[in-house]
Amino acid sequence: DGGITQSPKYLFRKEGQNVTLSCEQNLNHDAMYWYRQDPGQGLRLIYYSQIVNDFQKGDIAEGYSVSREKKESFPLTVTSAQKNPTAFYLCASGRNTYEQYFGPGTRLTVT
Amino acid sequence: QQQVKQSPQSLIVQKGGISIINCAYENTAFDYFPWYQQFPGKGPALLIAIRPDVSEKKEGRFTISFNKSAKQFSLHIMDSQPGDSATYFCAATNTGNQFYFGTGTSLTVIP
Numbered sequence: 001d002g003g004i005t006q007s008p009k010y011l012f013r014k015e016g017q018n019v020t021l022s023c024e025q026n027l028n029h030d031a032m033y034w035y036r037q038d039p040g041q042g043l044r045l046i047y048y049s050q051i052v053n054d055f056q057k058g059d060i061a062e063g064y065s066v067s068r069e070k071k072e073s074f075p076l077t078v079t080s081a082q083k084n085p086t087a088f089y090l091c092a093s094g095r096n097t098y099e100q101y102f103g104p105g106t107r108l109t110v111t
Numbered sequence: 112q113q114q115v116k117q118s119p120q121s122l123i124v125q126k127g128g129i130s131i132i133n134c135a136y137e138n139t140a141f142d143y144f145p146w147y148q149q150f151p152g153k154g155p156a157l158l159i160a161i162r163p164d165v166s167e168k169k170e171g172r173f174t175i176s177f178n179k180s181a182k183q184f185s186l187h188i189m190d191s192q193p194g195d196s197a198t199y200f201c202a203a204t205n206t207g208n209q210f211y212f213g214t215g216t217s218l219t220v221i222p
Contacts (some may be wrong), residue, residue: 004154011142021175031176031208033208038121040214040215041211041214042115042117042200042214042215043155043200043202043212044212045209045210048208048209050208052149056208058209059209083193091153091157092154096206097208098143098204098207100157100210101157102147102154102156103154104152104153104154105153105154107154
């Protein structure tokens with residue numbers, strides 16, 4: 001897990017509420033990523049950011065939003081528009097492309 | 112459409128045996144193929160990676176075999192140990208940011 005922290009480990013929300021997942025790294029990495037993991041589907045990229053104040057959509061960005069105001073932080077907001085938000089969310093960072101170190105993950109349950 | 116197909120879904124191996132996990136891809140532009148190991152409730156950790164200009168890479172008990180013409184690559188775990196029991200993911204990328212992951216293989220090593 002290194003210097004990547006995700007909080008909280010478990011998160012519960014009611015349907016219709018927005019929720020923000022935290023990701024912080026103290027590794028001085030330029031690039032940061034958000035993935036969603038569902039059973040039997042591997043990891044799917046939601047958003048990534050290579051530099052501060054810039055980010056790109058991944059394959060499944062709909063219903064999610066991000067910000068990158070600081071190099072160390074890349075929070076992910078799961079909005080009420082996300083149809084199936086219950087999942088395991090993983091944040092990753094890297095010094096450059098092709099390199100990814102993952103955080104411990106946040107398990108979000110929406111009921 | 113699954114960019115990277117992984118098999119088997121689950122694998123049971125005796126201690127000391129060889130574990131083999133296979134992946135296949137379609138996009139010939141992929142130029143980096145990593146393998147990740149994930150323990151329950153944790154984020155994936157990079158195990159070993161290969162570029163398409165070599166056919167094999169070995170690190171300790173872990174070996175990647177790469178067949179460019181067949182568009183396949185595999186992970187071999189020699190002398191498998193109970194501590195190797197985890198889920199293994201293959202991945203591929205040609206951008207260094209957009210990674211495509213396989214669906215994972217759950218490995219159980221029986222003492």
